Amino acid sequence: MDTKSKLHVGLLFGGNSSEHDVSKRSAHNIYDAMDKDRYDVSLFLLTRDGFVLSDEASRRVFDGEDELEVAAEEQTKVDAANPLAPIWNLSQAKNIDVFFPIIHGNLGEDGTIQGLFRLLKKPFVGSGVLASAVSFDKDMTKQVLTAHGIRNTKYLVLTPENRADFDYATVQAKLGDNVFIKPANQGSSVGIHKAGNEQEFEDGIEDAFRYDFKVLVEQTIDGPEEVEISILGNEKPLASKLGAIRVPKSDVFYDYNNKFVDASGVTFEVPVTLPEDLTKEITEMGLQTYAALGLKGMARIDYLVSKDGVPYVGEVNTLPGFTNISLYPQLWQATGISYEDLIDRLISYAMNEFNYQDELAYDFIPLDDNSAASTYKPKN
Ligand SMILES: Nc1ncnc2c1ncn2[C@@H]1O[C@H](COP(=O)(O)OP(=O)(O)O)[C@@H](O)[C@H]1O
Ligand SMILES: [Mg+2]
The missing domain is CATH 3.30.470.20 (ATP-grasp fold, B domain)
Structure with a gap:
């Protein structure tokens, strides 16, 4: 296959969640598994500070160089006063045919990066903005599941505003003696606690609120x-x-x-x-x-x-x-x-x-305008 017919993939990895290193390993494996006769691959490492490294710099980190040192050096190359400085290196993205984000957790799975791909008008692997954001939020996910009759655990949502209404006894009466406490938008079990008494409950809630202003308290499934x-x-x-x-x-x-x-x-x-x-x-x-x-x-x-x-x-x-x-x-x-x-x-x-998605119109089309004949058709 000649170079022209190769697909240029932008592999994005890293991020600022606890799965930063897991993401690096995921990206390594995906990179290695890609058939280089069919794909050209550019790497974009999103550092923990939210700075996207160039392909060349990302490769150096991929090959074992210290991420912080490479990132510090790279940051001097962009105009810090430019509001787009953190994502400046994505300007190399104009030649990219499709993005493959493998940033786990925050910014990767919550719809943020998907919104950026939409702005860049580029295809990307995985779900879109809405599905990502809803699936990342454990409360919103459960609301959708419940609306569709899909079984999930009973739960309550605590916020700083209603926090005072829920002491352990109130929660216990609704959900049982043992409950799981979790921030709505997290992963990797960060901020998750099992509580079976008042002290554990109070401590768990306090910790969970460090990660989100929305905290789920769930019925426990015993020894699942x-x-x-x-x-x-x-x-x-x-x-x-x-x-x-x-x-x-x-x-x-x-x-x-x-x-x-x-x-x-x-x-x-x-x-x-x-x-x-x-x-x-x-x-x-x-x-x-x-x-x-x-x-x-x-x-x-x-x-x-x-x-x-x-x-x-x-x-x-x-x-x-x-x-x-x-x-x-x-x-x-x-x-x-x-x-x-x-x-x-x-x-x-x-x-x-x-x-x-590209078949959709975003601006108004007069009904008598046949130049954009209906594109509606069931897919597949
Ligand atoms: N309601 C529950 N009953 C029993 N165990 C639970 C419950 N919720 C979570 N857990 C335990 O906590 C772990 C992490 O919870 P999960 O909802 O998967 O959050 P995360 O996104 O952090 O992985 C689960 O894998 C399971 O071991
Ligand atoms: Mg889990």
Whole structure:
């Protein structure tokens, strides 16, 4: 294939969440898996301070140079007085055909970066602004799930304004003795606490409010089986086999420590064999969730399954991990789609979605103007 017909991909990674380093590993793997006869790849590292590094500088960090040092050097090259200085290096993006953001959490999964791609008029892998933002906010996600009759845990939303109305006894009466406390817009179990008494409740709420002005207090699913599914595609998405995550002790949940500090006791079962009915129900709930939220490209959906075998949708990850041991690609491998194939498909879904959206008019068209004949047609 000659250079001209190669697709130029902008791979964005990093970000300012606790998954900054995970994102780097995800990006490394995606980069390595891309067929360089078919793709030219530019790298854009978003530093923890929110500065996008050039392709050349991002590559140096990719190759092991210290991120802070490279970033400091790069910042001297842009005009700091320019309000677009933090994203200045994206001006190289004019030659890019499609962006592949693999920034987990804040700025990556919450609709922010997707809004930037819209402004740049570029296709991008994954969900759009609205679906990303709604799926990142655990309260909004649950509101959509509930409106669509998709099972999720009972919960309350605490804000600085209503905080005083909810003491432990009030919450206990509504949700039971044990509750989960979580910031609405976070990930990686950051700010999440299990509380079974007043002190734990007060401490948990205080910590959660450090991360968000909206805090969820949820009914606990006791000793849950944690099950995951990968979904891939746009209008007619595919569902993978299921996987399970097991944490060592029954009194510990899948917390920050288990995820990032000492994951030695955590085991993944990919694929996991569950009773046929349960497998079917989880798969259907996954596809319903994907459609209800308007997700595109991909998502990993996590469930909590109670001891009596009832599945609850836990949360939705719109840009899930892509490391060697990440569940999203592993579940596809177990289902028969290789890592390389997965990347190819994601890029082509991005192009399709962009072309489809591009048919829409944004300005008023008089009814008698036939020059823009109706483009309405069901997709696929
Ligand atoms: N309602 C709940 N009942 C039981 N365990 C829960 C509940 N909510 C969360 N957990 C535990 O906390 C972990 C993190 O919660 P989750 O909602 O997935 O947040 P995050 O986005 O930070 O991963 C879950 O993987 C699970 O171990
Ligand atoms: Mg989770």
